[in-house]
């Protein structure tokens with residue numbers, strides 16, 4: 001077993017094959033993750049800084065050495081077990097995957113290998129199997145981190161790892177609902193209700209990752225998969241890194257359109273995941289990415305400098321609290337940027353994911369984007385203040401409204417409503433170019449303009 005073995009000869013920084021020719025630069029722009037995965041094997045260490053010149057990434061993806069993090073008993077993630085594959089995973093390693101699983105159709109294509117369906121020969125249960133060809137990828141960190149995070153319903157569970165002469169096989173829970181990106185294409189713009197629910201799921205899993213000392217570093221719709229019942233699962237921990245309290249990561253890692261500005265400028269923390277999630281929230285609500293450009297330079301310049309304007313245009317139909325949340329997720333002031341916990345406590349999230357209020361939004365007659373009418377909100381506020389919504393979120397009773405009230409003051413009224421409905425503490429605590437048979441598209445591969453229409 002050589003999960004920890006580093007592959008040779010694929011360092012784009014060192015290799016002349018990877019000089020920043022224009023096309024390479026553009027490709028790099030859309031595939032930072034690929035670059036990072038290839039380079040992360042080279043040098044690791046908290047103190048190593050990446051450099052970025054003229055749009056070409058010359059950085060090294062770095063992470064704190066495992067031993068440093070583990071030796072801190074007071075650090076986050078006391079139940080760390082990275083490096084300690086569990087019994088189920090170990091068992092598989094000795095055998096060939098074919099002994100236990102029947103490999104089936106290709107269901108996905110990454111840059112380093114394909115993902116196929118597989119079926120357990122004994123139980124008949126279906127899984128996804130990521131096949132990583134040796135010599136093109138290192139898998140030790142991905143396996144360790146998936147193993148470390150295993151058990152959370154929002155993380156794709158790693159079931160077993162096999163190795164043969166040519167490849168690694170990572171057997172994972174099958175997410176048969178596909179990618180969030182595909183859902184975005186099929187369904188178009190998300191209602192605020194749907195976006196808030198997605199964001200809540202994402203924040204719950206990111207909160208868990210961050211508490212476990214893991215930064216995903218590549219949050220984007222391609223890496224959010226859906227279970228057969230529609231539950232979101234965070235996948236692809238190939239770029240994830242470990243971090244301890246107070247430590248910084250260095251290295252230009254991620255996908256350009258989603259990358260946080262501090263990644264491009266120096267040390268960064270788990271807050272980069274919140275930025276990426278903010279980009280995603282922006283995209284699903286208004287249909288385009290906030291930071292775009294025709295080249296790596298322009299995208300990165302936009303990420304670093306463009307001021308977002310949430311007034312007018314497409315934002316007219318988006319509630320003020322939604323805009324407020326996006327602004328707090330996409331602030332370049334990292335200390336002011338919300339944590340996952342703070343996003344979860346944001347009124348917009350609580351409003352739309354509160355079972356009591358949720359029924360209210362869906363009981364309305366024409367609610368294509370789940371807006372509330374002013375009358376509904378007024379009544380809601382009265383009713384809610386009577387029943388003291390803060391005391392309990394277990395009340396599933398519904399409020400219904402006559403169908404004629406469909407006035408259009410919902411944006412401001414929603415803001416007012418949310419500011420008046422106090423958010424409860426109880427709620428809180430309950431809380432490149434693949435040659436593949438499967439057509440895969442990536443959100444950052446799509447021009448911003450076409451992303452608009454694709455939605």
Ligand SMILES: Nc1ncnc2c1ncn2[C@@H]1O[C@H](COP(=O)(O)OP(=O)(O)OP(=O)(O)O)[C@@H](O)[C@H]1O
Nearest residue numbers: 107108109110111112115128172173174175236238
């Ligand atoms: N557990 C799973 N269940 C179903 N489909 C999956 C699963 N894991 C991955 N896939 C599919 O395979 C694709 C590639 O997987 P993944 O992103 O893990 O590969 P990768 O090589 O790490 O990709 P990247 O190109 O982003 O680096 C996903 O976009 C998805 O369509």
